[in-house]
Amino acid sequence: MIDGWLKRKEVCICAGAGGVGKTTTAAAIALGMAARGGNVAVLTIDPARRLADALGLAELGNEERRVPADVPGELWAMTLDAKRTFDELIEWHAPDDATRDAVLGNRIYQELSNAVAGSQEYMAMEKLHELHLEGRYDLLVLDTPPTRNALDFLDAPKKLAAFIDSRSLQFFTAPGLLGLKVLGRGTSVAFSVMKRATGIDLLQDLSEFFRTFGGMTGGFRERAERVNALLRDSRSAFVLVSSPRRDAIDEAAFFHHRLREADLPFAGVVANRVRPGVPGGDVAGEIEGLMDEALARKVLRTVDEERALAERDRRNLSELRRRLGRRPLIEVPQLDQDVHDLEGLRRMAEHLFAARA
Amino acid sequence: MIALLAKRLVVVTGKGGVGKTTVAAALGLLAARMGKRTVVAEVSEQERLAALFGRRPIGHDEVRLAPNLHGVSIDPLRAKEEWLRHQLRSSTLAGLLGQSRIFQYLTAAAPGVDELVTIGKVWDLAQLERHVGGTRAYDLAIVDAPSTGHGIALLRAPRTYASIARVGPIGRQATRIHDFLSNPHATGVVAVALPEEMPVNETIELGERLREDMGMEIDAIVVNAVYPERFETSEAERIAALDGRVSEAAREALEVALSEFRRARGQRAEIARLRRAADAPVSTLPFLFEPELGMREVERLSRELERKL
Numbered sequence: 327m328i329d330g331w332l333k334r335k336e337v338c339i340c341a342g343a344g345g346v347g348k349t350t351t352a353a354a355i356a357l358g359m360a361a362r363g364g365n366v367a368v369l370t371i372d373p374a375r376r377l378a379d380a381l382g383l384a385e386l387g388n389e390e391r392r393v394p395a396d397v398p399g400e401l402w403a404m405t406l407d408a409k410r411t412f413d414e415l416i417e418w419h420a421p422d423d424a425t426r427d428a429v430l431g432n433r434i435y436q437e438l439s440n441a442v443a444g445s446q447e448y449m450a451m452e453k454l455h456e457l458h459l460e461g462r463y464d465l466l467v468l469d470t471p472p473t474r475n476a477l478d479f480l481d482a483p484k485k486l487a488a489f490i491d492s493r494s495l496q497f498f499t500a501p502g503l504l505g506l507k508v509l510g511r512g513t514s515v516a517f518s519v520m521k522r523a524t525g526i527d528l529l530q531d532l533s534e535f536f537r538t539f540g541g542m543t544g545g546f547r548e549r550a551e552r553v554n555a556l557l558r559d560s561r562s563a564f565v566l567v568s569s570p571r572r573d574a575i576d577e578a579a580f581f582h583h584r585l586r587e588a589d590l591p592f593a594g595v596v597a598n599r600v601r602p603g604v605p606g607g608d609v610a611g612e613i614e615g616l617m618d619e620a621l622a623r624k625v626l627r628t629v630d631e632e633r634a635l636a637e638r639d640r641r642n643l644s645e646l647r648r649r650l651g652r653r654p655l656i657e658v659p660q661l662d663q664d665v666h667d668l669e670g671l672r673r674m675a676e677h678l679f680a681a682r683a
Numbered sequence: 684m685i686a687l688l689a690k691r692l693v694v695v696t697g698k699g700g701v702g703k704t705t706v707a708a709a710l711g712l713l714a715a716r717m718g719k720r721t722v723v724a725e726v727s728e729q730e731r732l733a734a735l736f737g738r739r740p741i742g743h744d745e746v747r748l749a750p751n752l753h754g755v756s757i758d759p760l761r762a763k764e765e766w767l768r769h770q771l772r773s774s775t776l777a778g779l780l781g782q783s784r785i786f787q788y789l790t791a792a793a794p795g796v797d798e799l800v801t802i803g804k805v806w807d808l809a810q811l812e813r814h815v816g817g818t819r820a821y822d823l824a825i826v827d828a829p830s831t832g833h834g835i836a837l838l839r840a841p842r843t844y845a846s847i848a849r850v851g852p853i854g855r856q857a858t859r860i861h862d863f864l865s866n867p868h869a870t871g872v873v874a875v876a877l878p879e880e881m882p883v884n885e886t887i888e889l890g891e892r893l894r895e896d897m898g899m900e901i902d903a904i905v906v907n908a909v910y911p912e913r914f915e916t917s918e919a920e921r922i923a924a925l926d927g928r929v930s931e932a933a934r935e936a937l938e939v940a941l942s943e944f945r946r947a948r949g950q951r952a953e954i955a956r957l958r959r960a961a962d963a964p965v966s967t968l969p970f971l972f973e974p975e976l977g978m979r980e981v982e983r984l985s986r987e988l989e990r991k992l
Contacts, residue, residue: 344699344830437847438794446832448794471832489793519780523770525851572975573731574700605935612933616925624913625922625940631972632939638974666880 327656328355328565328678329362331593335563337458337556338467338593342567343577347598350665350674351567351658352469353381353403357668358675359465360399367402367457370469371450378405381668390457395668402463411449412439419545428538434531435538446471447482455483455553480557480588483550490539490546563593568646570600570639579649594654596678597643602659604633687902687992688714690871692809692863693825696834697875698885702907704731705976706875706968707827709984715751716985719822722753722808726801726837727829730756737977745818749978753821755808759797762804763790769814770852798840799857806860809869831889838864838897864897871902876957878906878950878967887960901963903992906954908970910947919944966991 332338340352349370356368367390381393381403388407395401413430420426429435454468470479521529556562564585568578578595585592614622647655658677665674687693695707711723722745725732730740732754743758767777780786790796807814809824828834841860848854864870872893876886886904893899922937958965968987971980
């Protein structure tokens, strides 16, 4: 089933709310495609190294590593080191060694590239772009970060380019901050108010920071445009990962809406952890005949509770189907055990790749 | 418990999907019952708190959810405006700067600004002297923080900006917020987990990262949605031994019971592993079989927390 979604695709982006099993889904898709002979890399940005857990690997670095899976193709995995990717990007864009060293050594650059929220998103898209350019894989599967807002990560490259590029650059790099007055009255007023809000030192430091970037800005803008083009390309596919929980399906419906609005290639939805149906027939008499009364009562109570939850899952999924229109949805049943090793991923892949009934 | 709710700010974090909002709301109800004027702040703009309390979206202005309990869903844009007004001590100047293209451009694109103003707003909610005009102080603020990685990024934003700005108003303000967050008398942390392998791993890792990045300690771990220990091992064995002698429908029913037994056993093993690895006390909340959670369930969980924390 999901291999149908990914035919002739080179990039598969798994998006969805936190805790719905995005990471394991991404890994299971990659494993399944490798089992079908593909040369596949799965890329996760999640700071908590969940993919490493799922793949039974203790350490994943900023380089892809071959996963020892017994498959006809190849399975590679990496977790993103945002800081290192940022540094590599600077090295790539810098016109000369002096510019490179100035940026890498800049205090503001170090703080921003190291610690700040959102740099994971920026860098994930960069890495995806880089790996796609290298062309070593048939398919790249991206496990997206749990962003605050649905598809924030899509805007990440553009935002980074805007920050580094931007009109503010001209503002800050005018010959000496005092020279700003010659830029016109509006600028000067804005500057003096800004100085009051931020302090002159920060403005000077920022000015210095932007100046070190010098001629690199065009490269960032161009690169952001290329990343955007890649996401919109028919070689890419967005897979929404969800669960039958109310909040997760609301979010999936919202993501779907955003993807369509943004005209991005949407493949379908994977709903994880769907409770299997529970027999509806009246088995009370038979169960009571099989064991003592107390135990029978507990068994029957468990069955009733599970049935109510399974029915809730049904209801929520039909609601999601209704909101998705004709878009396909794959259900993955709740498994008895967490998926945290290759065997678990293989079982999950079976459901994802099962031919349509 | 008393110690936790006696702080000014409680940060609730944990892996995505573990029930942070539910636990934050239950803690809020508990504090409110204890007579504390309490506010629960959501920062992801998802309005999950509103859904839980069965009401319309809350938005950036604080609203009353229950006696003594208030809610707010922080909008970073509004938080940025408030911060500017406070910093410039003038709405006119704040408006002028807020509309300046250069300023908009810079702050919309600069990494971490949304996090900085959001945690700044959380900090303000926890102050006895509030910055935002026309607002009253709370005894306790509870923040329903983003999941682990982004939660840490949110808490870290003031420290980062304190280093970037060093001196000047931004640096001063960021340092004050960071000092408040890393002061264990002022700020507490509750980590929410599920009794499953990956959420347990993430909780252990969260403790390490909070300590390294922020000098903060987890005060309490709440393991959410724990299945009841309904069947003894001997009972499960008896049920399993019946296989083959029953109708298809009864066999499926027995399998449901066995599956729950296995899940509950797996959960207990994960809770035990978490207890061994974590420094903070671990409490559990029961799995609720109600199809959707609402105010009544939050109330029930708050009573559980009262007994267990």
